[in-house]
Amino acid sequence: MKKLSTxxxxxLKRKMSRTVLLAGSAxxxxxxxxxxxFFVYSMExxxxxSSSRLGAGLMVVPKGFGGQAGDMIISGTPTKFYMxxxxxxxxxxxxxxxxxxxxxxxxxxxxxCCQTSGDFPVVAYDPKTDFTLKNWxxxxxxxxxxxxxxxxxxxxxxxxxxxxxxxxxEWVTLFGKDFMLKNMIFPTGMGTDKTLFxxxxxxxxxxxxxxxLDFPEGSISIVLVKTKPGMEEFVKRQIERLNLNVDxxxxxxxxxxxxxxxxxxxxxxxxxxxxxxxxxxxxxxTMFTALISERQKEIGMLRAMGASRMVTxxxxxxxxxxxxxxxxxxxxxxAGAALYDNRILILQLLQLPMLFPDxxxxxxxxLGTTAVTTLIAIAAAFFPVRSxxxxxxxxxxxEGE
Amino acid sequence: xxxxEQICKTYKIGRERKIHALHNISETVYEGEFVxxxxxxxxxxxxxxxxxxxxxxxxEGVVRFDGKDVTNLRDKExxxxxxxxxxFIFQFPSLIPTLNTLExxxxxKTIHRTYQASDExxxxxxxxxxxxxDKLENLPYQLSGGEQRRVALARALINKPDVILADEPTGAVxxxxxxxxxxxxxxxxxxxxxxxxxxxxxxxxxxxxxxxELADGRLKQDME
Numbered sequence: 001m002k003k004l005s006t007x008x009x010x011x012l013k014r015k016m017s018r019t020v021l022l023a024g025s026a027x028x029x030x031x032x033x034x035x036x037x038f039f040v041y042s043m044e045x046x047x048x049x050s051s052s053r054l055g056a057g058l059m060v061v062p063k064g065f066g067g068q069a070g071d072m073i074i075s076g077t078p079t080k081f082y083m084x085x086x087x088x089x090x091x092x093x094x095x096x097x098x099x100x101x102x103x104x105x106x107x108x109x110x111x112x113c114c115q116t117s118g119d120f121p122v123v124a125y126d127p128k129t130d131f132t133l134k135n136w137x138x139x140x141x142x143x144x145x146x147x148x149x150x151x152x153x154x155x156x157x158x159x160x161x162x163x164x165x166x167x168x169x170e171w172v173t174l175f176g177k178d179f180m181l182k183n184m185i186f187p188t189g190m191g192t193d194k195t196l197f198x199x200x201x202x203x204x205x206x207x208x209x210x211x212x213l214d215f216p217e218g219s220i221s222i223v224l225v226k227t228k229p230g231m232e233e234f235v236k237r238q239i240e241r242l243n244l245n246v247d248x249x250x251x252x253x254x255x256x257x258x259x260x261x262x263x264x265x266x267x268x269x270x271x272x273x274x275x276x277x278x279x280x281x282x283x284x285x286t287m288f289t290a291l292i293s294e295r296q297k298e299i300g301m302l303r304a305m306g307a308s309r310m311v312t313x314x315x316x317x318x319x320x321x322x323x324x325x326x327x328x329x330x331x332x333x334x335a336g337a338a339l340y341d342n343r344i345l346i347l348q349l350l351q352l353p354m355l356f357p358d359x360x361x362x363x364x365x366x367l368g369t370t371a372v373t374t375l376i377a378i379a380a381a382f383f384p385v386r387s388x389x390x391x392x393x394x395x396x397x398x399e400g401e
Numbered sequence: 402x403x404x405x406e407q408i409c410k411t412y413k414i415g416r417e418r419k420i421h422a423l424h425n426i427s428e429t430v431y432e433g434e435f436v437x438x439x440x441x442x443x444x445x446x447x448x449x450x451x452x453x454x455x456x457x458x459x460x461e462g463v464v465r466f467d468g469k470d471v472t473n474l475r476d477k478e479x480x481x482x483x484x485x486x487x488x489f490i491f492q493f494p495s496l497i498p499t500l501n502t503l504e505x506x507x508x509x510k511t512i513h514r515t516y517q518a519s520d521e522x523x524x525x526x527x528x529x530x531x532x533x534x535d536k537l538e539n540l541p542y543q544l545s546g547g548e549q550r551r552v553a554l555a556r557a558l559i560n561k562p563d564v565i566l567a568d569e570p571t572g573a574v575x576x577x578x579x580x581x582x583x584x585x586x587x588x589x590x591x592x593x594x595x596x597x598x599x600x601x602x603x604x605x606x607x608x609x610x611x612x613x614e615l616a617d618g619r620l621k622q623d624m625e
Binding site: 003004006007010011013014297298300301302303304305306307308309311312315392393394395397 | 447448451454456457458476477480481483484485489491493495497498499500508509511512513514556560
C-alpha cells in the first residue's frame with residue numbers, strides 16, 4: 001500500500017452508510033445545480049438567438065407598417081403588407097450589414113397539420129439567407145423547395161413529443177400542394193409557435209388565384225437585417241436615406257419582451273443555484289464535523305505515527321473529494337439524462353423560449369457541475385478538518401476518547 | 402536521550418477550570434534504558450509519555466531530544482522526529498479496519514511518505530517477530546484482541562525507531578499476551594532500543610530496569 005489515496009479510499013469503504021450519505025448529498029447538489037444551470041443556459045441561448053433574430057437586428061417593412069411589424073412577430077397576427085423584392089438588394093449595398101433576409105407573409109390557412117386542424121399563418125422565407133429560424137429548429141436537416149418548417153404548436157400540442165421519432169412523416173396540403181414537414185421550431189413564446197414556414201421559391205411558384213394565393217409578383221413583406229455589432233442605429237439611418245419608401249424598426253423592443261418573459265425564471269434559477277451551493281456547503285460541513293469528531297482519536301494516532309498536518313489534511317480532504325466526485329458524477333449524469341430524454345416534454349410544460357444546449361455543451365456543464373460540487377465539498381470539509389489539526393496529537397487522542 | 406526539564410503541563414477545561422497534569426517534572430531517559438512509568442490513574446503517566454514522545458507541548462519547561470531543545474520546534478520538525486525516531490503503542494490498538502495486518506503495519510511508512518518496496522519484507526519480518534506471520538492478510542476483525550495489540554507493536558517497529566513509547570500496552574489483554582508483549586519489550590531493549598512503558602501493573606514494571614513513579618503529577622520516586 002504505497003499511496004495515501006488507497007488509505008483514503010479504504011476509509012470511505014469502511015463506513016458505507018456515511019459514504020453513501022456524503023455521496024448522496026453531492027449527487028442531489030449536482031442534480032439541482034446541473035438542472036438550474038441547464039435552464040439558465042438554455043434561456044440565455046434562446047435570448048441570444050432571439051437577439052440575432054429580432055433584437056440586435058432591424059426589420060424593414062413597407063412605409064406605414066412599422067407599428068405592426070413587432071406585433072406580427074410576437075402575437076402571430078397575420079398582416080398583409082408588401083414591397084418590391086428589389087428593396088433587399090438595395091439594403092445589401094450597405095457595408096455594415098452582415099445579412100439581410102426577406103420574408104413574405106402569405107395567408108392564414110385552415111389546414112390539417114399532424115392530424116390537427118387549425119388556422120395557421122403561413123410565411124415564406126429564404127432558406128439561403130435565413131439567420132432567424134435556423135437557431136430555433138429542432139434538427140439540422142436540409143430543406144428542399146417543398147419542405148415545411150412548423151412552429152412548436154402548429155402541429156397541435158402533442159406533435160412535438162414525437163418529432164424525434166425517425167418514422168414520423170407528415171404531409172400538409174397548402175395552396176393545393178403537398179408539403180413535407182421537415183423540421184420544427186422550438187417554442188419561442190411568440191407568433192412563430194403557430195406559424196408554418198414554406199420556402200420563398202415554393203410561394204412564388206404557387207402564386208395563382210386558383211391556389212387561393214394572391215400576392216403581388218416580385219414582392220416581399222419584410223426584410224430582417226443583421227448588422228455588424230453596435231451598428232443598428234447607423235444602418236437604420238442609412239436605409240432611411242436610401243428613400244425606399246419603407247419603415248425601419250429596431251428589434252430591441254422585442255428582445256426586451258423576451259427578456260421580461262424569462263427574467264423571473266432566470267432569477268429563480270440563479271437563486272436556486274446560490275441556495276443549493278450554501279445548503280450543500282453547510283451539509284458537508286455538518287457531516288464532516290461529526291465525522292472528524294468521531295475519528296479524532298484515529299487522527300491523533302495518525303499524527304503520532306508520523307503523519308504531518310499536511311498529510312492528514314490531504315487524507316481527509318481526499319475522502320471528501322472522492323465521495324463528492326462519485327456523488328456529483330452520478331447526480332450530473334442523472335440530471336443530464338433526465339433533461340435530454342424529456343426535453344420536448346419540458347418545453348411543452350414550461351412554455352418558455354428555450355434552446356437546449358447540444359450534447360458536447362451538456363457534457364461540459366456536467367463536468368463543470370461535478371467540479372463545482374467537489375470543490376464545495378472540499379472547501380466545506382476544510383474548516384472542521386483544520387480545527388482538529390490545530391490540536392496536538394495527544395490532545396486529539398484524549399479528546400477522541 | 403530524552404530530557405524533561407522542570408516540565409509543567411496544565412489543561413484548561415472550559416473557561417475557569419484548570420487541571421495541572423504535571424508539576425515541575427525533571428527526568429532524563431538515557432539511550433538503551435527500559436523505563437517503566439507507574440502511578441495511579443490521573444497521576445500524569447500518559448502526559449509524561451506524551452511529553453517524552455513529542456505528542457504534546459509543555460506549558461512550562463524544556464524537552465530535549467538527543468540534547469537538542471525540541472520544545473518549541475515547528476510542528477513539521479516534531480513530526481519528523483516522531484516518525485523517524487519514535488514508535489508508539491497506545492492503550493488501544495487503533496488499527497484501520499479496512500487494511501489488512503501487513504497494510505496496517507506499513508501505514509506509518511505510507512503516511513510519512515517514505516514507503517519503499519523493501520519495507521514490505523521488513524514488515525513481514527516484524528510480524529514474524531510478534532508471532533503473526535500467518536495472518537498477514539487478515540483484517541483486524543479477524544484477529545483477537547491480543548493479536549491486534551501485537552499488530553500495533555509491529556507497526557511501532559516499522560520505522561526502526563530508537564525509542565519505543567508504550568502507554569499501557571497490556572491493558573485489556575489476557576495474561577499470556579501481556580507477558581508476550583513485555584518479553585518483546587525486553588528483547589528490543591536488549592537489542593539497544595530505548596523503551597518507555599507506562600503501566601499501573603507493578604509486576605510488569607519490575608521487568609524494566611528503572612521505575613519512575615508519579616503521583617498527582619509530581620515525581621514520587623525514581624528507582625533503579
